[in-house]
Amino acid sequence: MSAAIESEPTFVDKFPDEARVVRAAFMSSFFALLLGAIFGIIQTLHRTDVARIIPSTDYYTVLTAHGVFMVISFTIFFLVGLFTWALTRSLDRPLLNIKITWTWYGLMAAGMTLTGISILAGFVDSIDMSADVLYTFYAPLQAHPLFYAGLTVFIVGTWIAGADWFRTFLAWRSEHPDERIPLQTFMVLTTMTMWYIASSAVAASVLLFLLPWSLGFIDQVNPTLTRTLFWFFGHPVVYFWLMPAYMLWYTVLPKIAGGRLFSDPLARVVFVLFVLLSTPVGIHHQYLDPGIAEGFKFISMTNTMFLLLPSLLTAFTVVASVEYGARQRGGTGLLGWLTNLPWRKPEFTGMMLAGLMFAAGGFSGMVNAGMNINYLIHNTLWVPGHFHLTVGTAVALTMMAGTYWIWPQISNKPIFSSQIGLFQVVLWFIGMALMSNAMHAQGLLGVPRRTAEPEYSGFDYPTMFGGFEELNIQIAIGGTLLFVSTILFLGNLALTMGNPTVSGLAEPLPSPVSGAEDAPKVLDNLRLWVGIALTLVVLAYALPIAAIINRGGLLGPGVGTYPVWVAPLFDALADAATPLLAAITDASGSLLEVVR
Amino acid sequence: MHIHAYEKLWLALSIVLILALIGTVTYGAVGPGVAMVADSQSTVDPGALDEDDRFSEPRVEQVGENEYEAYVVAYQFGFEPTPIVVPANSTVTLHITSRDVIHGFGVAGTSANAMAVPGEVSEITVETDEPTEYGIVCNEYCGAGHHVMEGKINVVSQSEFEDRGGDSE
Amino acid sequence: MGQSEAVNAPTDDVGGEGEEFDPIGTLTLIGIYFAILVLAWVYIYFVEFLGRDLVVVG
Numbered sequence A: 001m002s003a004a005i006e007s008e009p010t011f012v013d014k015f016p017d018e019a020r021v022v023r024a025a026f027m028s029s030f031f032a033l034l035l036g037a038i039f040g041i042i043q044t045l046h047r048t049d050v051a052r053i054i055p056s057t058d059y060y061t062v063l064t065a066h067g068v069f070m071v072i073s074f075t076i077f078f079l080v081g082l083f084t085w086a087l088t089r090s091l092d093r094p095l096l097n098i099k100i101t102w103t104w105y106g107l108m109a110a111g112m113t114l115t116g117i118s119i120l121a122g123f124v125d126s127i128d129m130s131a132d133v134l135y136t137f138y139a140p141l142q143a144h145p146l147f148y149a150g151l152t153v154f155i156v157g158t159w160i161a162g163a164d165w166f167r168t169f170l171a172w173r174s175e176h177p178d179e180r181i182p183l184q185t186f187m188v189l190t191t192m193t194m195w196y197i198a199s200s201a202v203a204a205s206v207l208l209f210l211l212p213w214s215l216g217f218i219d220q221v222n223p224t225l226t227r228t229l230f231w232f233f234g235h236p237v238v239y240f241w242l243m244p245a246y247m248l249w250y251t252v253l254p255k256i257a258g259g260r261l262f263s264d265p266l267a268r269v270v271f272v273l274f275v276l277l278s279t280p281v282g283i284h285h286q287y288l289d290p291g292i293a294e295g296f297k298f299i300s301m302t303n304t305m306f307l308l309l310p311s312l313l314t315a316f317t318v319v320a321s322v323e324y325g326a327r328q329r330g331g332t333g334l335l336g337w338l339t340n341l342p343w344r345k346p347e348f349t350g351m352m353l354a355g356l357m358f359a360a361g362g363f364s365g366m367v368n369a370g371m372n373i374n375y376l377i378h379n380t381l382w383v384p385g386h387f388h389l390t391v392g393t394a395v396a397l398t399m400m401a402g403t404y405w406i407w408p409q410i411s412n413k414p415i416f417s418s419q420i421g422l423f424q425v426v427l428w429f430i431g432m433a434l435m436s437n438a439m440h441a442q443g444l445l446g447v448p449r450r451t452a453e454p455e456y457s458g459f460d461y462p463t464m465f466g467g468f469e470e471l472n473i474q475i476a477i478g479g480t481l482l483f484v485s486t487i488l489f490l491g492n493l494a495l496t497m498g499n500p501t502v503s504g505l506a507e508p509l510p511s512p513v514s515g516a517e518d519a520p521k522v523l524d525n526l527r528l529w530v531g532i533a534l535t536l537v538v539l540a541y542a543l544p545i546a547a548i549i550n551r552g553g554l555l556g557p558g559v560g561t562y563p564v565w566v567a568p569l570f571d572a573l574a575d576a577a578t579p580l581l582a583a584i585t586d587a588s589g590s591l592l593e594v595v596r
Numbered sequence B: 001m002h003i004h005a006y007e008k009l010w011l012a013l014s015i016v017l018i019l020a021l022i023g024t025v026t027y028g029a030v031g032p033g034v035a036m037v038a039d040s041q042s043t044v045d046p047g048a049l050d051e052d053d054r055f056s057e058p059r060v061e062q063v064g065e066n067e068y069e070a071y072v073v074a075y076q077f078g079f080e081p082t083p084i085v086v087p088a089n090s091t092v093t094l095h096i097t098s099r100d101v102i103h104g105f106g107v108a109g110t111s112a113n114a115m116a117v118p119g120e121v122s123e124i125t126v127e128t129d130e131p132t133e134y135g136i137v138c139n140e141y142c143g144a145g146h147h148v149m150e151g152k153i154n155v156v157s158q159s160e161f162e163d164r165g166g167d168s169e
Numbered sequence C: 001m002g003q004s005e006a007v008n009a010p011t012d013d014v015g016g017e018g019e020e021f022d023p024i025g026t027l028t029l030i031g032i033y034f035a036i037l038v039l040a041w042v043y044i045y046f047v048e049f050l051g052r053d054l055v056v057v058g
């Protein structure tokens, strides 16, 4: 008894209600991961022609399911769980009203269930429902209304989650008027700010166009417009996936390494940069689209390239924090300290390998972002090769590794087996190295992504980097290792849940080397950043969207949909852009001030 | 705000890298003259391509000495014309649209690639070299038969092109 | 819980003041990364992209 009193309380000891929500969110996330992995291995073996257990026409049902379950449910459910933990923990106060918390969780779960049903119904011929539109749902391919409706409910759930966290923060603020926003809370609030801006566009696209259209209220939509609105959301969403990983790298990884975060102020700068720059870049997914002027594409590229900055800074800060830990543990030499790190811990090794793959993904991302070199790789298998390094590993593997650390905190149960955990994260790394590398190489051969049968009757691919067939084998082996790794992760976690609860698992997080008191106050001024972010979004998107509507009509290029109000609006916007430009120059000036 | 000297160095290097990336792309645009698919072509009614001068008859036609224009229609699940026959050592401008959903037009193993969007027209100009054959793949998912959607570009010698009566004018 | 950050209890902060830590290892690693990035970029842009057939010039 006395031992329990003496040992520090864990998160679940202190906030049992919140811990229950976090566990529920993680369980939803991992259920999606399981489904996603099953579809992932099916499609890997199918497109490499190793084993074809489905007809090729069903491949696209599988691919839709893999995409949606992985990048909408797995990542976002994990995010809401992690953010609930981080906000509560760092504010050291419970959420305002746990009923609201369960409400948003319920909405998200219900929405995803509806969307999932609409996708999976595509396998059953007797049900007249399908949503084989892939996770990008480009019109005029049309899904069953349930698909769009479910996504809407899911997104509304995330909006309420954000409101829940903001309200709790404001309550904390009134109790602590003079304190700096704790770092993890700062990360939650900035990420959600970005999310509100980004998801507004996809919500508009779905509610104004796609849902009414799928219900038959309107006859047609403008494919370029809905595509542009999708990518308005589609790029920042990649940072939405990434921010939980960044949070773990900044606030948990240094602790595991035995050190402390190198710089709290720089971490804040990085998150602010993401708020500012992650949205006005979506057109980089449309470099090869007709109907969008080259100038707009160039602006989008410039913004995208500057978006490299926060990630490059993160690389330095995170590695430096780890080095600090290694040196605290007695590490010496230029690189000799690398041996003084806790490589036996899956939570450490997993996150480090995830970071290493992110560095590689950074390179292929630069190629994707380079406007004209995009001709080389656009819509080839290079692209999935790239994002399996980023979201598929930097994010997914960090989430798995983070789970090994955080699950004991939210359940008081020790992890079943660290050895299995270590094996699992290394296996993921090897599997992904094989699969992703071969995907990049096939992309350079011109092999398209998103296809059931990438071999064609009329021509053969050139032989480079080992040739098409050989690369297929590498993809198949890599995908199989990834699948096995996922199952080991889920199995390890299931066995962990069977462990008895114990006390003494608490792992407090240390304070940074350079703390919040060193960060300029203006960094915490969220209103300012929202203002600048919105200005940048308007600058990057007002003219392209007006031009798209002006060209093709609000509801597509069919007869009679050229609303006259658009042309005057277009001119008005062009006039408005000039003063906005001046405002932005001012704003960036003050930003420089801050960094200095 | 205190930033370690090494980190300042890295910040500077990062900015150099970013500027160099933008610089390379700009060089590609002004040096070798790589141009993007843009908004140079007017829109088209995808339901009435047969009434459009450009696409009523998908074809290759000569427009100048060694200059050719190709009008290509993508549809579920193929390309017209197929094959696209063009002469060697010439400049070919491709105009690509779709009459139904969004498709892709990727010439396998080359740097030619564009989206085929209903209502819009992608225009890309390329220079052909020696006689050869290229495969075209639809690289944007377009429905259940997406994987069978392919086309060809046959680059033939000038004399063979004339023999075929390749120019439809 | 003891997990609260220094922000909540700034007086606990033992770091920050006069910390002498030069992340020279980090600088080395990231310098290597930088070199790889530059070389790979030059290769992919000038050899793979501009060196191929059918570069879009208009």
Ligand code: HEM
Binding pocket: A036, A037, A038, A040, A041, A043, A044, A047, A063, A064, A066, A067, A070, A071, A074, A075, A134, A135, A136, A384, A388, A391, A392, A393, A396, A448, A449, A450, A451, A452, A478, A479, A480, A482, A483, A486
């Ligand atoms: C079990 C491990 C995995 C395997 C074997 C796997 C395999 C694949 C393959 C082969 C493709 C390309 C299919 C095609 O374009 O024809 C693909 C696409 C994709 N994967 Fe994975 N993957 C795995 C894990 C993940 C993870 C963890 C994520 C993200 C968190 C992810 C996200 C995606 C997305 C977004 C696509 C694109 C879907 C689309 O084009 O619509 N995958 N996956």
Ligand SMILES: [Cu+2]
Binding pocket: A234, A235, A238, A282, A284, A285
């Ligand atoms: Cu993007």
Ligand SMILES: [Cu+2]
Binding pocket: B103, B104, B138, B139, B140, B141, B142, B143, B146, B147, B149
């Ligand atoms: Cu297709």
